[in-house]
Amino acid sequence: MEPDQIADALTAFINASIMARGHPVQPTDDLEAAGLDSMALLKVLLFVEAEFGFWIPDEDLVRDNLRSPLALANYICQRQSPS
Amino acid sequence: MRAGWPFRPSGTTPAGRLPLRGADLVLIAMQSLWARAGVSNNTLLVVQCDAPIAPERIRRALDRFLGSCPWPAARLKRPFPWGKLHWAAGPPAARVPPPVRRRSVASRAELHRELEAELNSAIDPRRESPLRFLLVDCGPEPATAQGFLVLTWFHPLMDPRGGQNLLMHLAHLDPDDDHAPRAGAPPSFVPDPDPRPLRERGRLGRRSLRYMRTLAPVPPVSPGTGLTAPGRVRFRQEGFVEDHSSAHSERATREITWRLALVGKAMAGLWDRRGLPAVPFLVPISVDLRPKGDAGPTFGNWLAFHFARFSPAETADVAGLARALRAQMADAVRDGQIEANAVAMEFLHYRPPSLMRRYLPAGSSGETFSFNCADLVDFPAALERLFGRSVVNAYHVPAVLPRPGIGVFFNRCASTNNLVVSWIDGAVSEEEVARIVEVVRDGMEWTRLP
Numbered sequence: 001m002e003p004d005q006i007a008d009a010l011t012a013f014i015n016a017s018i019m020a021r022g023h024p025v026q027p028t029d030d031l032e033a034a035g036l037d038s039m040a041l042l043k044v045l046l047f048v049e050a051e052f053g054f055w056i057p058d059e060d061l062v063r064d065n066l067r068s069p070l071a072l073a074n075y076i077c078q079r080q081s082p083s
Numbered sequence: 084m085r086a087g088w089p090f091r092p093s094g095t096t097p098a099g100r101l102p103l104r105g106a107d108l109v110l111i112a113m114q115s116l117w118a119r120a121g122v123s124n125n126t127l128l129v130v131q132c133d134a135p136i137a138p139e140r141i142r143r144a145l146d147r148f149l150g151s152c153p154w155p156a157a158r159l160k161r162p163f164p165w166g167k168l169h170w171a172a173g174p175p176a177a178r179v180p181p182p183v184r185r186r187s188v189a190s191r192a193e194l195h196r197e198l199e200a201e202l203n204s205a206i207d208p209r210r211e212s213p214l215r216f217l218l219v220d221c222g223p224e225p226a227t228a229q230g231f232l233v234l235t236w237f238h239p240l241m242d243p244r245g246g247q248n249l250l251m252h253l254a255h256l257d258p259d260d261d262h263a264p265r266a267g268a269p270p271s272f273v274p275d276p277d278p279r280p281l282r283e284r285g286r287l288g289r290r291s292l293r294y295m296r297t298l299a300p301v302p303p304v305s306p307g308t309g310l311t312a313p314g315r316v317r318f319r320q321e322g323f324v325e326d327h328s329s330a331h332s333e334r335a336t337r338e339i340t341w342r343l344a345l346v347g348k349a350m351a352g353l354w355d356r357r358g359l360p361a362v363p364f365l366v367p368i369s370v371d372l373r374p375k376g377d378a379g380p381t382f383g384n385w386l387a388f389h390f391a392r393f394s395p396a397e398t399a400d401v402a403g404l405a406r407a408l409r410a411q412m413a414d415a416v417r418d419g420q421i422e423a424n425a426v427a428m429e430f431l432h433y434r435p436p437s438l439m440r441r442y443l444p445a446g447s448s449g450e451t452f453s454f455n456c457a458d459l460v461d462f463p464a465a466l467e468r469l470f471g472r473s474v475v476n477a478y479h480v481p482a483v484l485p486r487p488g489i490g491v492f493f494n495r496c497a498s499t500n501n502l503v504v505s506w507i508d509g510a511v512s513e514e515e516v517a518r519i520v521e522v523v524r525d526g527m528e529w530t531r532l533p
Contacts (some may be wrong), residue, residue, distance in 0.1 A: 023376030035375035038339040038458070039421075042412055058406045061338075 006052075006073035013047045014040075014069065027070045041066065052076055101154060101170040101273060105428020106369075106384035107239035108168065112431070112439035113451060113484055123205040123316055126481040128234040128246040129198060130462075132472035135220040135230035138183045140470045144253040145180045145216075152272045154240070154382045155181050155249075159208040167432045170213070170240075170382075181212040187220045194221050194231065202316050202482055202505075206237040213237040214249075230472060241382050243459040243479045243494075244371060247466070248381040254469050274372075274380040277429065284426050287419070291427035294420050298390050298444040303365040303453045306353065307488025307510040314508025316482045319516050322499045323529030339368060339458050340408040342523075343391055344401045346456045346491045349522035351395035353515055364453040365444060366391045368412075370421055371460070378463075387425035389415050390444055401526060455483055455490030455505075462496035478503055485510060491519065500529055 001009075007027040014031075015024040018040045025034045036044070049055050056065075056075075065075040103111070114124045149156055153172030156179055160171045172178060188194045197219055206213060214236035222228030234246055241249065252270065277284060307313070347364060354361065368389040373379030389412055397404045415421050431439045443451050462477040478501040483490040488510025492503045502523060504516045524531065 018375050020374035020377035020379065023374075025376070032337070037371065037375070037460075038337070039370050039412070039416075040375055041338070042409070042416055046413060046416060058402070058409070 003070065003073040003077045006076050007070040009051065010069040010072055014044065017043060028068050030068060031066065048076065054079060099153060099172050101382065102167050103169065103239060104383040104385065105425065105431055106386040108431040108439060109428055110239045110384065112436040115436035117485060120313055121205055122313060122484060123203050123482045124238050125202055125206055125235050126238045126479065127198065127202055128479050130232040130469060130477040131475045132230045132232065132469060133475055134472050135228065136218055136232055136470045136472055138185050138218050140257055141183050141216055142180065144256040147256040148253055149178045149180055150175060153178055155214055156212060181215050183216040185218045189223065194219055198233065199317060201233055201235050202318065202480060208237045213240040238481060239384065242384040242386055244373065245381045247463055248378045251378060251463065251466060254466060257470055272381045273383055274385055287423040288427040288430045291420065291423035292442060295444050298392065299365050301362045304360050304362055305453050305487030307486035307507060310485050310488060310510055313485035316505060317508055318480045318503055318505045319520065320478055320501060320503045321520060322476060322501050322532040323524060324498055324532060325500065326528045326530055340412065341405045342458060342493055343408055343456050344404040345523050345526035347393060347404060348398040348401055349519040350454055351398040352518065352522065354395050361395045363392050363394050366454060366456055367452055369457050372425060387421050389421050452487050454487045457492050459492050459494040480505060483507060499532065
């Protein structure tokens, strides 16, 4: 999958499971500014685990990777591409 | 009546009567252990502004608010001989607004004494309004006089987010005109009832109770263990800024698991110095159930609990402990335990408080938790200006009960990270609290504000 497709899937999950109706996020929106707290982030990590088959390790839970659905999608693509 | 919105009863809630939520009942049950000692169940929201606030503006906004929403004027009631605890409000004409008082102090030390007095002056919601306002004008030290708005409420009425929402509603009603302050649908002051069938909720509730009975095979120990004559509630608040040059600024230190691990490390030091038994820590972590991006309901503690467990020895490796705590929370979400906890608490409605405690981990022993720890949400940017003043800082101070006797609370207002430690005199000393603050500050790599 391309980063844009992954970002769309992440955005759809966040809007359906975490955000209030009428307050959707976009793929480039800052998730912390949108109000995502520790528990909401954990739900996103569990979604990544279920959909993409890996648990994001502690050392990769940095702001650059978690800033927006698109940033997280880029990280997931890097993890999935053969090195 | 100059109401901005009509009151919108929630689902089956009859107007004038609001049942308590499950988490509200848990807070009442835990306080009931100390009913004879008159222990406070107050919580404060302290908002520091750049100048004193005029009390008339708050009184006017409250009058308008009561026309839309009765709960600030309600009393806590339970039908005799049996029935649900609920907030009851009379007809609009009979609603008495909560008190708005004003004090002047000359120094920060005097301000702190006022705030501690406010924390300890327990609200009895059966006989008085469940909330009150205090405006403190602080001068001449510092040189520029500042104003403090203190919202004090009986904790089961609402959670910290609810307190902020109430201020937001009042601020919207503050402008001096008769127009509705918001376009669109009226805000929902209370959450909608759970639409799931009773059978499904019952299944979830039973599952949660089975789970909670496995959490504390050995009753936890707290600094308040053995305290027979609890002292006053005290608190210490300090503001910090993040050090963006540090290696940890890249790390997600805002996560509750990292913060809990640091607080755990500080507590393990306290346990060691006190010679307290090294039984596993049991710490309730509140989970805000509101969907994100919107203020959500105001009244009722809209929370579920996750119960973190770890040993004092595990705190030696904070990063490893944070990882383990995150895995614990992930398991609880995967297994649906947090959702089940929220449902289970709603079944406490018909039980007397003394029986409610049986449904907490190790609750029958009276030793419920080792200590409290919570991240009490960001102060909303929408409240940068409040009643004509600019907000400089804002923080929450929840009273803690004699057992566990101490709680550590985080919140953020603009760029200021606030750390508040509440404790009971006799359970912990000021020097011990200072050490705890320093361990957390050091681990967060925060710089102290002057």
